[in-house]
Amino acid sequence: MIRITELRLPVNHAPEELEAAILKRLSISSKDLVEFSVFKRSHDARKNSALSFIYTIDLSIKDEDKVLKKWGHDPHVRPSPDTSYHYVAKAPPELKKRPVVIGFGPCGIFAALILAQMGFKPIVLERGKQVRERTQDTWGLWRKKILNPESNVQFGEGGAGTFSDGKLYSQIKDPKFYGRKVIEEFIKAGAPEEIAYVAKPHIGTFRLVGMVEKIRQEIIDLGGEIRFQQKVTSFDIQDGQLRGLYLESGEVLEADHVVLALGHSARDTFKALHQAGVYIEPKPFSVGFRIEHPQSLIDKARLGPHAGNPLIGAADYKLVHHAKNGRAVYSFCMCPGGTVVAATSEENRVVTNGMSQYSRNERNANAGIVVNVDPSDYGGSAANPLAGIDFQRALESKAFELGGKNYEAPGQLVGDFIAGRPSNEFGRVIPSYKPGVHLTDLAEALPSFAIEAMREALPAFEKQIKGFSMPDAVLTGVETRTSSPIRITRGTNYQSLNVKGLYPAGEGAGYAGGILSAGVDGIKVAEALALDILK
Template sequence: MLRLSEIKLPLDHPEEDLRTAILKRLGVAAEQLLNFSVFKRSHDARKKSAIALIYSVDVEVKDEAAVLKRLKASNGPGHVGPTPDMAYRFVTRAPESLKQRPVIIGMGPCGFMAALTLAQMGFKPIVLERGKEVRERTQDTWGLWRKSTLNTESNVQFGEGGAGTFSDGKLYSQIKDPRHLSRKVLTEFVKAGAPEEILYVSKPHIGTFRLVGMVEKIRAEIESLGGEIRFKTRVEDVIIEDGKVRGLEVRKLDTDEHEFIEANHVVLAVGHSARDTFEMLHKRGVYIEAKPFSIGFRIEHPQSIIDTCRFGKFAGHPLLGAADYKHVHHASNGRSVYSFCMCPGGTVVAATSEEGRVVTNGMSQYSRNERNANAGFVVGITPQDYPGDALAGIAFQRHWESRAFELGGRNYNAPGQLVGDFLAGRPSTALGEVIPSYKPGVTLGDLSTALPEYAITAMREALPALEKQIQGYSMHDAVLTGVETRTSSPIRIKRGDDYQSLNTRGLFPAGEGASYAGGILSAAIDGIEVAEAVAMSMVATKA
């Protein structure tokens, strides 16, 4: 087959126009085109009056070699070449004489894709998840949102599906993917119930409700292949001897029973909020270093403003959906202010996992039809901003999360302020056009002490500057809600080329918690790569 790219058609083109455009690009008669399928569809909204759809298609034609030779010689528009082989091939199979089973800590995107890949290769992994099954976990999460009741082991951060379950469900990434592992991830997601469009739209997403069912089906597949998932099981300690992992001390949270699990291949896929696990690993001498991350607020606007700014008269078009945005401002004090985890037509959610702290995040359903758009409005920081040991970033996060809890009223309400008041340096006392979506609720006031002064200064400079990119961005009634502190892990658990910890053999740091991913798709891809490394190591060492 051949892949043609950059086929540009009007937004509302008739279905037959795509076939016609393919024939024209190929320069062949209709009977020579045997078949075609859309590989990718995106849109070009740079001219709001003439938004276009951009296609990449895979085509099957008669006498493919001759057609390809002619097209390459013509040097015409777009790119043409053989359709790449994107099929996934397992790197090995588990030997029948396998002595131990690999253990995976965490059932987020990285953990469940590592488990699925290992199970498909016959390794029968054991997955340890401190949280609950996804539907039970959803009820606990609603307990915080609706009743201000926090379960520290079952919440937005901990439980089956990981933090990505309560997010926009974005399934795109800017990482390099020469092996097309993203295709395996998306294919597995479709098999588990995700909409088939995630295979071809340019910025696919699923949304929380669909993610719940999908995660359950992936769990069932892992178990059908001999894997085992133990929920409400927290890893209390890692046993390390002579620089090698020998096993795990775990506690069953519902019975308080303790157990030792012998293991010499352990995947650490705990997410960016497993602070007690990071502290335990640091105490055990596993190499960890501090890393940059970002802090800020959530900012909410009417979704209609973003749609109109991006799409003009085509705002609301079903093929375009709710508009998103991405921007950055380099402030005069040297800080970068940027949008993070933008959720079109979504809500701001309570995302704390520790008592006495407030953390915000964003979430959307598949429909993205809520009234507001929200995004992280964050400022980059480095370890120089929080000097100390490798875990100093965690203490820094906790300080500002505790401050947000105080400003919100000590009841898990989040502190908030209207953008106009934030810019003017006065407390907010009443809402305007934008009704904040955060639950349990928002306590209006003054956010100037909710973050370090350098962050507040940079954000106050950025808001009017970004107005030039998105008209209405600095509107008086837009709402800031604090605080967003868990944009990424504040640590990095470094690993070598074999995916093992630099100083602890048999420990495979993975995903967002170890700072090798930043989102559902990249975490899932990392899970596959780590699973392959585990499988090859177990075969080589006859573990």
């Protein structure tokens, strides 16, 4: 196979023009082309008046060696790399103890799936409910202001990623193409095939629900076991070796190899790990608000005359500003054509997040506008590694109070926020957050350094996206769970630094950020665990 990169065509090109461009690029005739496929398609929005698709193409042709020799000087014509997944192990006929996976979000799903495909028949412990029951409980908060602390946006089958944009792109280094394995499994489970080649693939919540169920069934068909509403409350660790797990039900489960695939909100489990002596350290994260604009404004600013083109879809953005006080302010988890959602997992607290469906056709665009914090801001240390949780909780409790103590979120118009005055009524942008938004003064919702940095950043972002600081854009608070406030540190063998057999993984352990990177980390940890069993 040969790979061509940087093959450019106008956005509105006809399908047959792609093959013609390939033939022209290699100076071959159609009879020499056996087949081709699109490995990647992106678009360059920097000059939106001349928007074009940029293709990476894998193709098979007659006499490949001759063509590669002819174009050997061209860095954009090379042999295609092997992107297929290769299993590193096969389970022995008799397993003394089955591996256990705690958590069934993206990381836990792929750790369990890979272990099952290698024959290790994992046991999965998920504190929440199956995804469809969990969806009903989540709607209970959004529609009726009733929170189920064990079944919500954070806890349950599919993890927090189920109620998100379903983004499947990441900036992680992936030389072994584990991300390709994640994408291929999602396609097999029902995701649209385009996620294999578009530059910023996404799925959306509704599609994710069915896909998660299909992957769960494959794990079961391969001998795995999924136990829902099974919360781990403590850990049996003897002489630095994990020996078992204590469950809330009273059961004690013997286990020598455990994947710890917690989400970033498993605060009670973090505490249990700390009490058991597992090494944990505090880490930086970010806090801020959700911002909403008309999606049409973002489309026009980013795509110009191509706004509304169905081949491109709703426009997104990525922004960063380095404020004078030393803080970085940046956009986080941008959701085109989406909604702001209630994402708390604890009573009497308010947390926001963003979500989009596959169509991305809601009226508003939203994104987190967040400011970095580090352990020195919240008193985190080796002696107090969980201090970031207390910091998050204080902000979430304050947001609950500012919102009216009924799970409505506090909000403010961007113009009023920059000017330092409370908001009294909405303008052109109607917030999408349910149960509702209570207008107030958000200056009380975050530390002063964050408010100062954000007031500086919003007008600065206007220089990149015209209309970004429009006076009646809406800010909704608070966004506190951008990433885990801790890292459950592991060594090069993927095991805890001081507990053999414990494999911290994914977002909760501080090793991923998003669906794709969490799935990739789950694969890596599953491989390490399998190889350790076979020693």
